[in-house]
């Protein structure tokens with residue numbers, strides 16, 4: 001193959017409205033800010049990636065603005081002039097020169113994969129070794145902050161056959177009120193739906209011990225990140241005592257975190273997020289650690305738009321087992337699209353394109369309209 005060089009890397013901040021406020025323990029989203037990566041190569045091929053987080057710095061160590069700045073000032077210059085066909089060498093170069101920054105690296109790795117797939121005429125899933133499924137079941141997050149509205153939203157999703165797994169964001173309110181809210185929703189939906197909660201680290205161990213027992217005894221299927229990622233011994237104790245399985249989300253900020261959580265027995269399910277591992281290839285390393293340790297898998301999201309969602313999906317369709325399915329609904333939370341053809345959600349599943357690369361093209365006019373000036 002003749003040498004193709006990376007010619008330019010652009011990080012574009014895009015602000016998009018959400019369909020309603022999305023209430024998490026640490027932040028209420030009124031809109032979502034995407035960081036879109038555009039990587040141009042000397043053969044004229046352009047790769048797309050996305051490095052999106054939630055709530056500025058409320059969720060993790062990187063904000064949209066810091067991601068863009070670090071790509072512009074530090075990471076893009078390391079890639080320009082490098083071989084676009086050698087993703088191992090390109091990512092190694094970034095890892096050697098820059099610690100952490102997994103969100104920024106994830107968008108760049110996605111863009112390299114998208115370009116390579118387009119060049120070879122293969123979907124990204126095939127570059128990652130090949131898919132074992134074409135669709136992924138997708139959960140929906142109920143996070144309006146109102147019990148009645150959440151039940152109506154869930155019933156509508158069941159009726160239109162878009163979602164039958166619901167994740168409830170709790171932890172911002174008083175614990176007994178949160179528990180009543182969750183149990184009311186589970187009772188309204190009954191066996192038609194799987195109901196899970198995400199506490200986003202809001203409880204301490206003393207609260208979590210009691211709350212996890214009540215949730216498990218009331219039919220809640222899964223409890224995501226109930227306590228701080230810092231409290232490792234507390235996570236181990238909760239994992240041993242909770243009647244409902246505990247999933248690690250914020251606890252995983254790298255592939256190495258995944259290894260030490262597995263070694264400590266701190267969770268029985270891992271949320272896989274490309275942004276928190278450093279890309280679609282990096283997240284598969286975390287998946288392999290989990291598989292070897294007997295830890296179940298869930299395909300997580302940072303509420304990315306279509307590009308980040310499909311970059312995640314191409315990795316997840318290669319996995320042997322995704323016992324707890326996925327939550328790749330990010331594009332559905334947005335009122336606007338910046339790609340010409342939105343991902344397809346049908347019959348409870350996200351359908352993953354078989355066209356080259358990620359299977360997406362930018363809508364230039366919409367991108368120009370919504371990009372931050």
Ligand code: MUC
Pocket residue numbers: 024054141143169198200249300301302303327
């Ligand atoms: C999180 O903590 O899991 C994923 C879905 C959602 O509603 O929030 C995100 C973040």
Ligand code: MG
Pocket residue numbers: 198200224225249250
């Ligand atoms: Mg979570």
